[in-house]
Amino acid sequence: MSKTRIAFIGAGNMAASLIGGLRAKGLEAAQIRASDPGEETRARVSAEHGIETFADNAQAIDGANVVVLAVKPQAMKAVCEAIRPSLKPDQLVVSIAAGITCASMNNWLGAQPIVRCMPNTPALVRQGASGLFATAEVSAEQRQQAQELLSAVGIALWLNEEQQLDAVTAVSGSGPAYFFLLIEAMTAAGVKLGLPADIAAQLTLQTALGAAHMAVSSDVDAAELRRRVTSPAGTTEAAIKSFQANGFEALVEKALGAAAHRSAEMAEQLGQ
Numbered sequence: 001m002s003k004t005r006i007a008f009i010g011a012g013n014m015a016a017s018l019i020g021g022l023r024a025k026g027l028e029a030a031q032i033r034a035s036d037p038g039e040e041t042r043a044r045v046s047a048e049h050g051i052e053t054f055a056d057n058a059q060a061i062d063g064a065n066v067v068v069l070a071v072k073p074q075a076m077k078a079v080c081e082a083i084r085p086s087l088k089p090d091q092l093v094v095s096i097a098a099g100i101t102c103a104s105m106n107n108w109l110g111a112q113p114i115v116r117c118m119p120n121t122p123a124l125v126r127q128g129a130s131g132l133f134a135t136a137e138v139s140a141e142q143r144q145q146a147q148e149l150l151s152a153v154g155i156a157l158w159l160n161e162e163q164q165l166d167a168v169t170a171v172s173g174s175g176p177a178y179f180f181l182l183i184e185a186m187t188a189a190g191v192k193l194g195l196p197a198d199i200a201a202q203l204t205l206q207t208a209l210g211a212a213h214m215a216v217s218s219d220v221d222a223a224e225l226r227r228r229v230t231s232p233a234g235t236t237e238a239a240i241k242s243f244q245a246n247g248f249e250a251l252v253e254k255a256l257g258a259a260a261h262r263s264a265e266m267a268e269q270l271g272q
C-alpha cells in the first residue's frame with residue numbers, strides 16, 4: 001500500500017479501528033485522512049493516529065485513491081449525495097455500512113467502483129473478521145487495496161454474491177455481541193452458583209480466550225474439541241444435554257436469521 005491514500009468519511013469507532021490497524025501495518029500518517037462533523041472526534045483521531053482531519057468531507061476526499069464510507073447506515077444516502085460532486089471516476093469507494101447495497105450507493109454516487117464490506121469490532125484489537133464484495137467496475141488493483149485495508153485489522157474474505165453480506169453481518173458483524181452475551185450469562189450463572197463476581201468473570205473470560213485459541217489453532221473441528229471435553233456421564237454432558245433439550249441450536253439459527261433478515265430489511269428501508 002506504498003502509494004495508497006485513504007480518506008475516511010466518518011471517524012467513529014470502526015474508522016478509528018481501521019486507521020489504527022493501517023498505522024500499525026506501517027502506513028504513514030500522511031497517507032490517511034478523515035472527516036467528521038464532531039470536533040472532539042476529529043481531535044481524538046488526530047491525536048491518536050497523527051493524521052490530518054477535516055470538517056469538510058470534500059477536503060478529505062481530494063487526492064485520495066480510496067474513500068472509506070464509515071458513517072451510520074441512516075446517514076449514507078445524505079453523505080453519498082453530498083460527496084458525489086467531489087468524487088473522481090477512478091476513486092474506489094469502500095463502504096462498511098450495514099445493510100446498504102451497492103445498487104443504492106451507485107444511485108446516490110453515480111457509476112463509482114464500490115467495495116461493500118462488513119467488518120466487526122474486534123478490528124480494534126486487530127482480530128477482526130470481514131466479508132467483502134466488489135462491483136464489476138472494481139479493478140484488480142483496487143480489489144488489492146480493499147483487501148489490504150481490511151486485512152490490516154484481521155481476516156478479510158471475498159464473497160461472490162452481494163446478498164451473502166446479510167449472512168456475514170449475522171455471523172461475524174453482529175457476532176461479537178453474541179459472545180459477549182454468553183460471557184455475561186456465564187458470569188451471572190457462576191455468581192448464582194456461589195462464586196465471587198470477579199472470580200466468575202475472570203474464569204469465564206479466560207475460558208472464552210482459551211477455547212477460541214484452541215479452536216483457531218487445532219487441526220480438528222469444534223465438534224471434536226467439544227467431544228474431548230465431554231466425558232461420558234460427566235458434568236459437560238449434563239450441561240450440553242440441558243442446552244440441547246432447550247433448543248440451543250434452533251435458538252442460534254433463529255437469532256442469526258433475525259440479524260440477516262434485519263440486514264436485508266435495512267437495505268429495503270434505507271436504500272430508497
Ligand SMILES: NC(=O)C1=CN([C@@H]2O[C@H](COP(=O)(O)OP(=O)(O)OC[C@H]3O[C@@H](n4cnc5c(N)ncnc54)[C@H](O)[C@@H]3O)[C@@H](O)[C@H]2O)C=CC1
Pocket residue numbers: 009010011012013014015035036037038041057070071072073075079096097098118119120121173
Ligand atoms: N459497530 C459495529 O459493530 C459495526 C459497524 N459497522 C458499520 O460501520 C459504520 C460506522 O459505525 P460506527 O463506527 O460504529 O459508528 P460511529 O457512530 O462510531 O461513527 C460514525 C461517525 O460518522 C460521523 N458522521 C455523521 N455524519 C457524518 C457526515 N455527514 N460526514 C462525515 N461523518 C459523519 C459521526 O460523527 C461519527 O463519528 C456503520 O455504518 C455500521 O453499520 C460495520 C460493522 C460492525
Ligand SMILES: O=C(O)[C@@H]1CCC=N1
Pocket residue numbers: 098169173174
Ligand atoms: O448492529 C448493527 O447494525 C451493526 C452492524 C454489525 C454490527 N453492528
